[in-house]
Amino acid sequence: MKLKIDVQMSYDLDPSGTVLLTLELAEFPGQRILRSALDIDHARVSRVQGAEGIGQRTWARISYPQMWLGYTAQVEVTRPKVELAPLAHTPMHDLPGETLSFLRPSRFCQSDKFATFVDRRFGDMQGGAKVAAILEWIAEEMIYVPTASNSETTVMETFVDRQGVCRDYVHMVCALCRAAGIPARYASVYGRGVTPPDFHAVAEVWLDGAWRLVDATGMCAPDEMAVIAVGRDACDVAFMETEGPAMLISQSVTVTAA
Structure with missing residues (x-):
C-alpha cells in the first residue's frame, strides 16, 4: 500500500526559538520512502540520528516568534499482516x-x-x-x-x-x-x-x-x-520538544492511500 502524508503545524514559541522535531519517516523494514520534504519557515535546520539508530530528529532554530512548517511524504508499505498466535517465544x-x-x-x-x-x-x-x-x-x-x-x-x-x-x-x-x-x-x-x-x-x-x-x-x-x-x-519519541513554552495555533495530520 502507498500512503500520502501531509502535516501542517503552527506554534507560538518562546524567545529561544529552538525546537526538536520527530516528524520525518524512517528508513525501516517493510516501508520504502518515495518522497519526503520538510519545510520550516525562517529556520536553520540540522539533523541527528534517532533512538536505536532508527530515523532522524530535526533541530530547528527559528528566528521568528512563530513556527510554521509543512511535512509531506509518500511511502510504499510492503510489510504483510502476520498472525501473532503461531509466533514463537524467544528465551x-x-x-x-x-x-x-x-x-x-x-x-x-x-x-x-x-x-x-x-x-x-x-x-x-x-x-x-x-x-x-x-x-x-x-x-x-x-x-x-x-x-x-x-x-x-x-x-x-x-x-x-x-x-x-x-x-x-x-x-x-x-x-x-x-x-x-x-x-x-x-x-x-x-x-x-x-x-x-x-x-x-x-x-x-x-x-x-x-x-x-x-x-x-x-x-x-x-x-x-x-x-x-x-x-x-x-x-x-515526542513529535515536538521545546526549551520553553509553546502555544498551539493550528495543527493537522492527514494520511491517505495514494
Missing part, C-alpha cells in the same frame, strides 16, 4: 542485545509492577499467543477517551482508569509484554484510518526473531502504517 538467553533494554521498566511503563498480574492472567500462554491474549484483554478492558490522560500519565494510572489514547494503549502493551519477558517498544507512526486524525502510536513486540508492529487501539493494521521513530516509551 531470554537467546535475545539479541538490541532487545534487552525493552525488557526493562521505563519512565511511563513500570513493567516490574505487573509481573504478578501477568503471571496470573496470562501465565499459561507463550510467545505470540500471549501477546494476542494481552491485546484482547486491552481491547476488552480499555476505552479510547481523548481527554482521559495527559503527557504525564503513566501506565499505573492507565491500569486503574482503563481509558486513554493511543499513547496509553501502547504503554499498557509495553508494560504487560515486558512483565511477561517479551521485549516491547513504543513506535510513533503515521497511520491510515486514525480517528481523530493525528500522530499515532503503536507497539512493537519481539516474536520469532523479529519486531512485530501491533496497534492495541485496533485503528491500523501493520500494512496501513509508516514508522517515524521508536523508543522505550512516549518520552523518547
Whole structure:
C-alpha cells in the first residue's frame, strides 16, 4: 500500500526559538520512502540520528516568534499482516542485545509492577499467543477517551482508569509484554484510518526473531502504517520538544492511500 502524508503545524514559541522535531519517516523494514520534504519557515535546520539508530530528529532554530512548517511524504508499505498466535517465544538467553533494554521498566511503563498480574492472567500462554491474549484483554478492558490522560500519565494510572489514547494503549502493551519477558517498544507512526486524525502510536513486540508492529487501539493494521521513530516509551519519541513554552495555533495530520 502507498500512503500520502501531509502535516501542517503552527506554534507560538518562546524567545529561544529552538525546537526538536520527530516528524520525518524512517528508513525501516517493510516501508520504502518515495518522497519526503520538510519545510520550516525562517529556520536553520540540522539533523541527528534517532533512538536505536532508527530515523532522524530535526533541530530547528527559528528566528521568528512563530513556527510554521509543512511535512509531506509518500511511502510504499510492503510489510504483510502476520498472525501473532503461531509466533514463537524467544528465551531470554537467546535475545539479541538490541532487545534487552525493552525488557526493562521505563519512565511511563513500570513493567516490574505487573509481573504478578501477568503471571496470573496470562501465565499459561507463550510467545505470540500471549501477546494476542494481552491485546484482547486491552481491547476488552480499555476505552479510547481523548481527554482521559495527559503527557504525564503513566501506565499505573492507565491500569486503574482503563481509558486513554493511543499513547496509553501502547504503554499498557509495553508494560504487560515486558512483565511477561517479551521485549516491547513504543513506535510513533503515521497511520491510515486514525480517528481523530493525528500522530499515532503503536507497539512493537519481539516474536520469532523479529519486531512485530501491533496497534492495541485496533485503528491500523501493520500494512496501513509508516514508522517515524521508536523508543522505550512516549518520552523518547515526542513529535515536538521545546526549551520553553509553546502555544498551539493550528495543527493537522492527514494520511491517505495514494
